[in-house]
Every structure is written in C-alpha cells, then in structure tokens.
Amino acid sequence: MKILSRLTVVLFGLFISGCSLAPEYTRPELPVADQLPVDKAGKPPGDLPQQSGPELGWRGFFTDPQLQALIELALANNRDLRESALTVEAYQAQYRIQRSALFPTIMADGSGSKQRTMTGSGDYGTSEMYSASVGIAAYELDLFGRVRHLRDQALEQYLAMEESHRSVHISLVAEVARAYFTWLADRELLRVTEDTLRIEEESFQLIEQREREGVATQLDLAQARTSLETARANLALYERLVAQDGNDLSLLAGSTVPVSLLEKAAPLNEQQLALHLPSPLASSVLLQRPDVMSAEHELKGAHADIGAARAAFFPAISLTAAGGFASDDLSRLFGGNSGIWSFAPSISLPIFTAGRLQAQLDVAEIRKDMLVARYEKAIQTAFQETANTLVARATYVRQLAAQRANLQANQEYHELARNRYQHGLDSFLTLLDAQRSLYTARQRCLTVYLEQLLNQVSLYKALGGGWEERS
Template sequence: MKFSRISIILAVAFAMGGCSLVPEYFRPAAPVPEVYPGQPASDTVTNTPVTEAPPLSWQSYFADADLQRLIQVGLAHNRDLKTAVLRMDEAKATYGVQKADRLPTIQGNLNYDRSRTVFSSSQAFEAELYRVGVGISDYEIDVFGRVKSLTQSALEQYLAVSENRQAVQTTLITEIATQYVNFLAINDQLKLAQQTLDDRKQTLQRTQRRFEAGLDQVLDVKAAQIQVEQVQAQLAQWQRQLATTQNALYLLLGETSHRTPLPVKPLAALKLADVTPGLPSTLLTRRADIRAAEHQLKSANANIGAARAAFYPRLQLTTNVGLVNSDFSKLFSDTGSNYWAFSPQLVLPIFNYGRNKANLNLAQARQHIEVVNYEKTIQTAFKEVMDVLSTRTVIAEEFAARERLRELESSRLQLVKRKLDQGLVTYLELLDAQRSVLDAQSQAVQIQQQALQNQVGLYKALGGS
C-alpha cells in the first residue's frame, strides 16, 4: 500500500514536470532590404521574380579537378577544422551531461554503522548495523521546467558549435581556393617576367653590338642595362611571393612537409561556377554563422526560463530500499530485514538578497545581447554579399579594358620594332614600348586574379557548404 502511494506521488510529480517558463521564441526580423541594391527584383528575360538560389556545394562551385584535390586534403588535415570538430564533440558531451540531469541517478550503497550510547547510570549500549540497497539521492523533479530549460540551452549551444564548425569549413575552402588563385597568378607573373628578361638580355646584347659598331650611343646601352636589372628585380620579387604563398597554402592543407604537389597551369585555365545571389532571406538558411547566432539566441531564451523557475519551489527526492542486519553474514539470508525510505523535500526560496531577480535580469540582458548579435551577423553577411556584387561588374569592365590595352601595347611594340629596323626610332623608344607591354601584361594577370578572387568571395558570402 505504501509503495502504491509512492508510485502515485512520483507519477504526479513527473506529470507536473512538463511545465515550462521559457518565453515563446520569435525569430527577429532581418534588418536588411528584401532585395540587394542594384540587383533586379525579377529576371529581365523571363520576367519571373527572383527566388532563393539553390544550395552552394563546394564540389559544384569549385569544379576544377586540381583545386578539388587540394580542398579534399585541407578538409582531411587542416588543424583549425580538426579543432572545430573537437569543439563540437565537447559541446555534445556537455549537452549529454546536462540532459542526464533530467533523469534520476540510481546508485547502489553499502553502509556500516557502529554506535555507542552511554546512559546516566553509567551503562553503555553498543550496536552495529549493516545496510545494502539501491536508491535515488537528491533528484530534482522538474516541476517548473528549470532543468529542462538548462538542457534546451545546452542543446542550442551544441547546435551553435556545430554551425561554427561548418563556418570554419567554409572559410577553409575559401582560403584554399584564394591561395591557389594567388599561386597560379604568381606563376603566370614569373613566366612573364622570365620571358621578358630573356627578351631584354637579347636587346642588351644587340645594343652593345650596335654601340661597338658606332651605331648607338652609350646612353642606349645604359638604358638597356637598366631594363635588364629592373626585370631581374621583379623576378626575384615574384619568387619571394611564390615561396610565401606556397607556405601559406601548405599550412591551410595541414601539410607543412609539402607532401601534396601544387599543380601549375595558366590562371586562365582555372574556371569557377557562376551563380545568382538570390534573395537576402536566403542567407538566413545558407550561412552557418547566421544559423549559429540564432542558436545562441535560442540558448539565451531558454536560460530565461531557468532563471524564472528559480523563483518557484524545488521538489527534491531521496529514496532508498534494501536489506539491514546486525550481522553481515546474515545480511543476505532469510533472517535479514528489509527497509525502505522515501524522503521528498520541498525547497522554497524566501530571502536570498535579490539573487534570483539579478539572475533573471542577467538572463534577459544576455538574450537582448544575442538579439543584437544575430541582427549584426545578418547585416555583416548582407554587406559581404554587396561588396562582392558591387565589385563584380567593375572588375569585368576593367578586365576587358586591360585586355584591350595589352593588345594595343603589343601592336605598338611590333610597330616600333619595324620602325627601328628602318632607322626611324631610337632604342630608347623600343625599351619604352617593351616596358609598357610588360606592365600591360602584368596588370592583365592581376585583374584576372582579382576576378577569380571575387568569385571565390561570392561562394563564402552566399554561405557555401
């Protein structure tokens, strides 16, 4: 009969544990326009509204086979990504610990008590007692959802850390792609500088022969020598930058021993996907940093429920059932005695110098901070997308202009060479034309590099995965 009463009490307590004081969650409105400034709200060809763009996977965006192999190496060995994964394991374990508090912990116990009582008549009584049993100690029955709120907060923290791991992966992929673009661009610059150096050396030798024949002046020879030294200095500068870029790329790959070869090819051979940005609302589900910020906000929201529950009584339960005997050898025999204990405790906060009120204010303040952080994260993401979109058109126009300039400078050089053979121009004019061609070619490579970096930046800004 007594055990039936205990069962009824426990059932009622567990049923009351469904109560929650967590405020209802509402996602804050995104503090950004509905469409990107300068971008059409509908497709000008089909006249259909712009919708959310499909998810960006790095395999489809970075379709180049060489770049994909480098990214795969980085995903397998990069230390920052490994740390992010371990942080996720840490948060998962923390959530597991907090989740376990919602269920009672059953423990076995073996006790030995020896006591001596002295009476006023100088008589003494000694007793010893052995107990063995199982029970629950100080288990909080979550009547007002305090433990449930803390568990929900820990879950949201784990989900936020998981999203942070995805954000680290996206950043890693972006940095590998960016450094590989830099690596190919520097190789193009090196090849261009080496070709130019060979041409300048031939021009110097020809100028020296003409000087010795009395056809050119010493000023022409000095000018040709200066041109050679300038290109050699540029070549050394590009070699230094190449070494630095290789080291940065290998650090991202997680292989400081340089085991993975870096494929070399013309920068123009590297092709990336071209995607539409979609709507700003797409960022809320695409970008891992925004999703992580929202999980942090939900965690802070759940902590308010725990702080509210602290104002209400806590129901703690201690139970035990087992065997007792004064003789250990008879503890498990038929002559042993049974015992049980049921000790519910109601703890009611009366006066704690405003601690509960301060904790509630703290939880609410932190929730307000997370709202602002969430909004700022969205604004930052919107700004990053706009930076990429606003420069993409300008870069394309500059790229076309640089290509036209390079072709014009090359045509001018050929014309100067023909006139030089006819004796109509000096070698100084030839050297000036050669220098202009080198500058135009180098700038064409640089703008092509910026165009690819812009495409890589778009992948990150749109929340590639």
C-alpha cells in the first residue's frame, strides 16, 4: 500500500510538471486584405525566371556586379551589423543562463582546518578537521512550470533579437543599394552639368563676339552670363554631392571603397529592373518580414510570461542535498566510517502578498494584449509599404517613358532655337529658354530613373529581403 501511494505521488508530480499554465498561442488573423495589389509592371523577358520576390535573396533584386561587391564589403565590415550580431550573441547567452535553471547545480566542496587551542584544564591541544562533499544547493522542482516558462520567454526574446538582426542585415543591403544608385545619379547629373556648362560657355563666347560686332545687345550678353554662372554653381553643387555620396558608401561599407570598383560602375540607365512578381500575391508573404516575425516572437514570449505569473501562485519546492566525507585526520578522510550526508527540502507557499501576484499576472496579460496590437500594426505597416511599392512600379514605367519623350522634344527644341538664333530668326531669349529646358529635362529624366531604382530598393525591403536572408 505504501509503495502504491508513493508511486501515485511520483506519477502525479510528473503529470503536473508536464502541464503548462501559459495560455495556448494562436497566431492572430491578418488585419489586412488577403491579396496585395496587382503588380502591373509587366512580365519579364522570356529568358528570366519568373520567381516570386520572397523566394529571392538580395542578389535577385540587385544584379549589378559592382553593387553586389559593395554589398558584400558592407556585410563583412559594417559596424552597425557587427554590433547587432554581438547583441544577438548576448541574448543567446542570456537564454542559456535561464535554461540552466532547469537543471540542478552540482558543487564540490573541500575544506581543512588545523588549530591549537587551550583546553578546559589549562593545557593546549591541537585539533584537525577535514571534509570533502558533493551536493545540490536550492534546486527548485519545477512542478508548475515557472522556470520552464521563464526559459521559454528568454528563448523568444533571443529569437526576436535574431529577427531584429536580420532586419539590420536587410536594411544595410537596402541602404548600400540606395547610396550606390544615388551616387550614380549624382555622377550622371555632374556630367550633364559639365556638358551644360560647356554649352553655356560656347554660347557666352558667341554672344560676346556678336555683341562686339553690334549684332547682339548688352541684354543678351547679361542673360548669357547669368545662365553661365548658374551652370558653374550647379557644377560645384554636384561635385560636392558626388564626393559626399562616396563618403556615405565608405561609411556603409565599413572601409574605403576601392576606386577601381566605382570606375567600373555602369551608367544609371543601364541598371536592370528585371524582377517580376506573380499577381496576385498573397499577403501571407509579409509574415516572412523580420519585423513581423520579431513582433510574433515577442508575443509568444508574453504568453510564457503569463504562464510564469500564474505559476507564482503555487508552492515553490526547493531541494538542498549533499554527501561526502569528514574526519579529524586527513589520512582517514575517505575511511569507511567517515561518510556524512544532509538532505534539506523546503517549500514556500504564498498566503498573503497584498495583491502583488495578481498584479503581476494582470501586467503580463495586459502586455500580451499590447503585443497583439503591435504585431497587427507591424503587418499593416508591411502591407502599406509593399502596396505602395507595387503601385509605384507601373506608374514609374509610364512616367519614365513620358519623361524620355519630353527629353527628346527638348533636344529638338534646343537645336531649332540654336539654328534660328544663329541665322537671326529668333532672339537669344528663345535660345536661353531652350537651353534651360533641355538641362531641366535631362535632370528630371535621371531623377525619375533614380526614383524607379529606389522604389526597387523599397520593394526589396518591404518584402523582407527574401528567404535566402535566413540562411
């Protein structure tokens, strides 16, 4: 009968230890439409694979060899990414610390003492004591799962930080691409400005000669000088921007960018935009975004916090035990009659806490509700960012086509105005207007193409960088 009772107690303890007081986790429903907006950017050429965005890594989004080399350099040397990786390692170590509480800590102790003291008869005597023991100190029997829930919460914090690191990884790739495309655009704008300055200098020299001959007026010469000085000011502006863009690239790369790498960079209008997305695209792809996954891990950790707060209402049982040897003679320390042992279980049951335990549980449950809202907001933000980039893809195609047509028209206008002025059929004011319109059209064409490329960068980031980033 005693054996049956003991077996029942053991089985009940094992049953209790296998239970969880945390609420069952259920992923919240998507608070957005089931489908993302239809991608109307057109189909890719027949020789390009029609892969969906989340199945691609950053190499599938950014195919320029120089840009890929810059990204690899940044991933190897960027200090923000390095700090983020070390933060993940710290959270991993914190998780291991919390997990170790599930196992007893076994300590070995050894001590020895020898002292000379006065006895009651007034004589002096020498006494010795030696001991060696192995034991467990204050090991909590996790019958109600409090320690396990704390471990689970630490695990989810570590996983959330790992997703945050992936987010830093994706952001770094996007920032390098953004800085590279901006540098290309400013470089092209510098060249356009240099061409414009040369045209303005030629025009100024022509007007200056015609003014000396009495054909042009002082007003024409003043207008030509105004346009010339404006071009010189713009040249200084873009020289500064190109230099600053290079500094931005070096900061992101974590080291000086090789000049040979930038010299091989293809012009802005040769950058490829070959990525094709299937339409319709399910909103569930957004669940792969690191910020969404980080929010979900934090939400799971909040469920574990509730379990730990509930377990605090139940008794906490701890064990302290030790066994070893003790003797007053070192040579007999491990003799047959020198064995010692101790066993000291303890139990702590909360009776009155002035509402502290209930308040801790309330805080855990409120925090869980807050994290549900944060998780849903992360999905809504992801949907909004992705939808914006998809809508922009098609409109940028049409806008760039119209801008190119506008550039062609301005080039024809400039040629006609220049010929008519040289033959005395129009005033210099018409030629000046044509030159300014051509310069503005070339600028705007490059700007729109840059915006289209930056939208590609935003799409890469909005889709979570692709599944390859998890490797």
